[in-house]
Amino acid sequence: MNSVFDRFAKKGVFPYQFAFTLLIPLRNLFLSPKKLIQRLELKENYNVLEIGPGPGYFSAKVAKSIPHGILTLTDIQKEMLDIAKKRLSKKNIFNVEYHLCNGIDFPFESNKFDVIYMVTVLGEIENKQQYVKEFYRIMCPNGNLSISEQAGDPDKMSIDEIKNLLLDSGFEFDKFYGTENNFTINFRKK
Numbered sequence: 001m002n003s004v005f006d007r008f009a010k011k012g013v014f015p016y017q018f019a020f021t022l023l024i025p026l027r028n029l030f031l032s033p034k035k036l037i038q039r040l041e042l043k044e045n046y047n048v049l050e051i052g053p054g055p056g057y058f059s060a061k062v063a064k065s066i067p068h069g070i071l072t073l074t075d076i077q078k079e080m081l082d083i084a085k086k087r088l089s090k091k092n093i094f095n096v097e098y099h100l101c102n103g104i105d106f107p108f109e110s111n112k113f114d115v116i117y118m119v120t121v122l123g124e125i126e127n128k129q130q131y132v133k134e135f136y137r138i139m140c141p142n143g144n145l146s147i148s149e150q151a152g153d154p155d156k157m158s159i160d161e162i163k164n165l166l167l168d169s170g171f172e173f174d175k176f177y178g179t180e181n182n183f184t185i186n187f188r189k190k
């Protein structure tokens with residue numbers, strides 16, 4: 001079996017034992033929570049879903065930006081959700097729901113979310129096509145699906161790979177921010 005150090009350095013699900021490395025403020029050089037918020041185009045009452053929040057580096061700012069809405073965090077590792085919950089509760093942020101996902105589908109009603117976003121997650125997802133199908137189902141019409149990737153992530157997907165995956169599934173390209181190495185791409189549900 002691969003050691004946790006191997007799993008940290010190689011492709012695959014990011015081990016929760018290294019969650020602390022995702023909380024280093026130096027990350028802001030590539031993408032800060034503030035910059036992400038601008039790219040998500042949030043409104044105060046939005047229903048927002050974050051896929052793979054890990055320890056929640058971006059989640060606190062997003063939840064604060066939707067004081068009359070709800071942020072749902074869904075991760076495949078319970079330990080990550082536990083860390084995120086502890087961090088957000090400490091900051092008195094409670095408009096957040098936590099959901100441990102099964103890697104296949106989601107128990108959410110159709111057309112529920114105004115925004116679905118993920119940062120350095122898509123490449124780790126095993127059943128990408130199935131997930132994207134689910135994103136389409138649970139996203140409201142004209143909702144924003146926002147995908148951010150960062151340099152140095154062994155699972156980083158290229159702009160073309162992401163576009164091919166999403167455009168084949170009924171989403172249309174909306175906006176691009178950043179560079180080839182560090183970027184956010186927004187898609188809209190047609």
Ligand SMILES: C[S@@+](CC[C@H](N)C(=O)[O-])C[C@H]1O[C@@H](n2cnc3c(N)ncnc32)[C@H](O)[C@@H]1O
Pocket residue numbers: 013014022051052053054055056057058074075076077080101103118119120121124125126127
């Ligand atoms: C590299 S971490 C990024 C965490 C966070 N987005 C950030 O940028 O700080 C990837 C996260 O995606 C989660 N993940 C991997 N596969 C997943 C899946 N199929 N469904 C939901 N979460 C998943 C991992 O458990 C991990 O928390």
